[in-house]
Amino acid sequence: MKIVADNTVPYLKGIAEPIAEVKYLTSKEFTPENIKDADALIVRSIDKCTRELLEGSRVKLITSATIGFDHIDIRYCDEAGITWKNSPGCNAVSVAQYVLAGLITIALRKGETLQGKTIGIVGVGHVGKEVEKLCSAYGMNVLRNDPPRAETEGEDGFVSLETIAEQADIVTFHTPLTKEGRFATRHLAGEDFCGKLQRKTWFINTCRGAIHDTEALLRARKEGKISELILDCWENEPDINRELLAMAAIATPHIAGFSADGKANGTRTCLENIEKFFHVKIDKIGEVVPPAPETPVIDLDRFTGNRIEQAILASFNPLVADRALRENPDRFEWFRANYHHPREYQAYTIVHATPEEAVLLQRLGFRIR
Numbered sequence: 184m185k186i187v188a189d190n191t192v193p194y195l196k197g198i199a200e201p202i203a204e205v206k207y208l209t210s211k212e213f214t215p216e217n218i219k220d221a222d223a224l225i226v227r228s229i230d231k232c233t234r235e236l237l238e239g240s241r242v243k244l245i246t247s248a249t250i251g252f253d254h255i256d257i258r259y260c261d262e263a264g265i266t267w268k269n270s271p272g273c274n275a276v277s278v279a280q281y282v283l284a285g286l287i288t289i290a291l292r293k294g295e296t297l298q299g300k301t302i303g304i305v306g307v308g309h310v311g312k313e314v315e316k317l318c319s320a321y322g323m324n325v326l327r328n329d330p331p332r333a334e335t336e337g338e339d340g341f342v343s344l345e346t347i348a349e350q351a352d353i354v355t356f357h358t359p360l361t362k363e364g365r366f367a368t369r370h371l372a373g374e375d376f377c378g379k380l381q382r383k384t385w386f387i388n389t390c391r392g393a394i395h396d397t398e399a400l401l402r403a404r405k406e407g408k409i410s411e412l413i414l415d416c417w418e419n420e421p422d423i424n425r426e427l428l429a430m431a432a433i434a435t436p437h438i439a440g441f442s443a444d445g446k447a448n449g450t451r452t453c454l455e456n457i458e459k460f461f462h463v464k465i466d467k468i469g470e471v472v473p474p475a476p477e478t479p480v481i482d483l484d485r486f487t488g489n490r491i492e493q494a495i496l497a498s499f500n501p502l503v504a505d506r507a508l509r510e511n512p513d514r515f516e517w518f519r520a521n522y523h524h525p526r527e528y529q530a531y532t533i534v535h536a537t538p539e540e541a542v543l544l545q546r547l548g549f550r551i552r
C-alpha cells in the first residue's frame with residue numbers, strides 16, 4: 184500500500200512504515216503527479232483535496248488530521264468513489280482552552296472579571312460543548328445557538344442568533360464553514376449580525392475565517408459595537424487583512440486547535456481510519472502520544488495574584504503567537520508549520536492550591552496534588 188502524507192502532520196513519521204510505503208510531501212507538493220499512485224492521503228486543512236488534484240489518481244481514502252473538512256471537495260469524492268474522513272473532536276479541548284485563555288488575557292488587561300458575564304456560543308458541537316464546559320465552570324453564563332441541533336432535539340436550551348447578538352457580552356463561533364443549505368455559515372457574522380450587537384461585544388472566531396465578513400467586523404469594531412476581537416481564523420488565510428490584525432486584541436495564526444494532545448488525536452484517528460479501511464493493523468499506533476510538558480508541575484505559590492488565571496496562562500498563553508504574528512504577518516503559515524504545540528490542562532499538576540482553587544482547577548481539567 185502507498186500512503187502520501189503531509190510532512191507537517193505531527194508524530195506520524197515511522198508509524199505506518201511497517202505496513203505501507205509512505206511518501207511525505209509539503210502542501211505545495213500535493214500535485215496530481217505526486218499523488219496519483221497513492222492509495223491513501225493523510226492531509227491537513229492546508230491540503231486542498233479538489234477534483235483537479237484527485238482526478239485520474241488511484242486514491243481510495245482521504246483522511247484528514249483535522250476536525251474541519253472544508254478543504255475536501257466531498258461532492259467530487261462521493262462522485263469518484265473516494266472515501267473521506269475527518270477527525271471529529273480531535274482538538275476540541277484545545278480550542279476551548281484557547282478561548283478561555285484569550286478571555287482571561289483580555290479580562291486581566293481590562294481589569295475586569297469574567298464571572299457573571301454572558302457568553303453566546305454559536306455552534307454547540309464538539310468544540311462548542313467544551314467551551315460551554317470551561318466557561319460554565321469558570322462562572323460565566325452561557326447562551327447556546329445551534330439551529331440544526333434545535334431542529335432535531337427541540338428548541339429547549341437553544342436561543343436565536345439575534346438573542347445572542349442582543350444579550351451576550353461575548354460571542355464565540357464554533358460552526359463548520361458551509362456555503363450552501365439552510366444553515367450555511369459563510370458570513371454568518373456579517374452586516375446583519377454585527378448591526379444587532381448591543382453590548383460592546385467581545386467577538387471570537389476560532390472556527391473558519393469566512394464565517395465572518397471582514398468589512399462588517401471592521402465597521403463594527405470602529406463603531407464600538409465590538410470592543411474586543413479575538414481572532415484565530417481569518418478570511419483569505421494566509422493573506423490576512425492587516426487592518427483587522429491591528430484592531431484585534433488577540434490575533435493568532437489559526438493555532439487554537441494546535442495542542443500537542445489534539446495533534447496526536449488527529450494523527451491517531453488518521454491511522455485508525457487506514458486500519459479500518461484497508462483491513463490492516465498498525466502496531467505502532469500506541470506510540471502516537473504527545474510529549475510531556477517541559478514544566479509539568481505548576482506551583483500556585485509562584486504567583487502573587489490571579490493565581491488561577493496565571494496557572495491557566497502558564498499552560499498556554501495566546502500572546503506568544505499573537506506577538507509573533509504581529510511582527511511578521513507574512514509568516515502566517517510558517518508559524519503554523521513551526522509551532523511549539525502546548526499540552527492541555529490534563530498534563531499539568533497543580534500544587535499549593537487552596538481547597539477553593541483546587542475545586543475550580545480540577546473542574547477545568549488540571550490535576551491537583
Ligand SMILES: NC(=O)C1=CN([C@@H]2O[C@H](COP(=O)(O)OP(=O)(O)OC[C@H]3O[C@@H](n4cnc5c(N)ncnc54)[C@H](O)[C@@H]3O)[C@@H](O)[C@H]2O)C=CC1
Pocket residue numbers: 250251252271272274275278305306307308309310311328329330331332357358359360366367368371389390391415416437438439440441
Ligand atoms: N481554529 C482551529 O484550530 C480549529 C477550528 N475548528 C473549526 O471548528 C468547527 C467546529 O468544530 P466542531 O465543534 O468539532 O464541529 P461539530 O460538527 O462537532 O459541531 C459543529 C456544530 O455547529 C452547528 N452548526 C452548523 N451550522 C450552524 C449554524 N448555521 N448556526 C449555528 N450552529 C450551526 C452544528 O449543528 C454542530 O452542532 C470545525 O468545522 C472547524 O472548522 C476546529 C478545530 C480547530
Ligand SMILES: O=C(O)C(=O)[C@H](O)COP(=O)(O)O
Pocket residue numbers: 227228229248249250251252274437438439440441519
Ligand atoms: O481541526 C481543524 O479543523 C483545524 O482548524 C485545525 O486546527 C487546523 O489544523 P491544520 O490543518 O493546520 O493542521
